[in-house]
Amino acid sequence: MAGSIPLIIEKYEPRDKGNLIQILQDVQRTEGYIPREAVEKISSHLWISKSEVFGVASFYSQFKFNPPGRHSIKICLGTACHVQGGDFLLNALKSVIDISPNETTEDGRFDLDRVACLGCCALAPVVMIDETIYSNMSVIKLKETLNQYE
Numbered sequence: 189m190a191g192s193i194p195l196i197i198e199k200y201e202p203r204d205k206g207n208l209i210q211i212l213q214d215v216q217r218t219e220g221y222i223p224r225e226a227v228e229k230i231s232s233h234l235w236i237s238k239s240e241v242f243g244v245a246s247f248y249s250q251f252k253f254n255p256p257g258r259h260s261i262k263i264c265l266g267t268a269c270h271v272q273g274g275d276f277l278l279n280a281l282k283s284v285i286d287i288s289p290n291e292t293t294e295d296g297r298f299d300l301d302r303v304a305c306l307g308c309c310a311l312a313p314v315v316m317i318d319e320t321i322y323s324n325m326s327v328i329k330l331k332e333t334l335n336q337y338e
């Protein structure tokens with residue numbers, strides 16, 4: 189996969205930093221994240237610093253810097269979920285599977301993102317794993333639920 193990064197980048201005009209977002213989107217789509225190698229190659233292709241590439245990519249939540257896990261956890265920290273204990277769930281994830289937002293567990297089992305609202309506030313607090321929404325989540329229920337995913 190990583191061998192495709194130069195091919196993606198070279199499709200774009202060198203030194204035209206107006207292409208930065210498009211290149212990042214292409215890399216994200218192909219690799220599933222933005223590897224460090226891609227940041228270096230984009231930087232030299234567009235003649236901008238690595239910190240500028242990283243800064244722009246960090247600004248947009250669509251770009252990830254870690255390879256995706258086998259399962260994706262989205263924890264809702266919107267107002268309703270926050271009030272109902274979303275932060276406790278986030279802390280539980282840290283202690284149970286040692287993961288923080290925008291990270292992937294070392295065994296590649298889970299990646300984690302926080303989201304502002306999953307659109308079902310009446311069911312707060314809500315956690316989404318892959319395509320499944322888990323409602324009225326508690327720390328105990330979350331631990332049990334994680335055990336269902338390999």
Ligand code: FES
Nearest residue numbers: 264266269306309
């Ligand atoms: S705030 Fe969590 S679903 Fe809306």
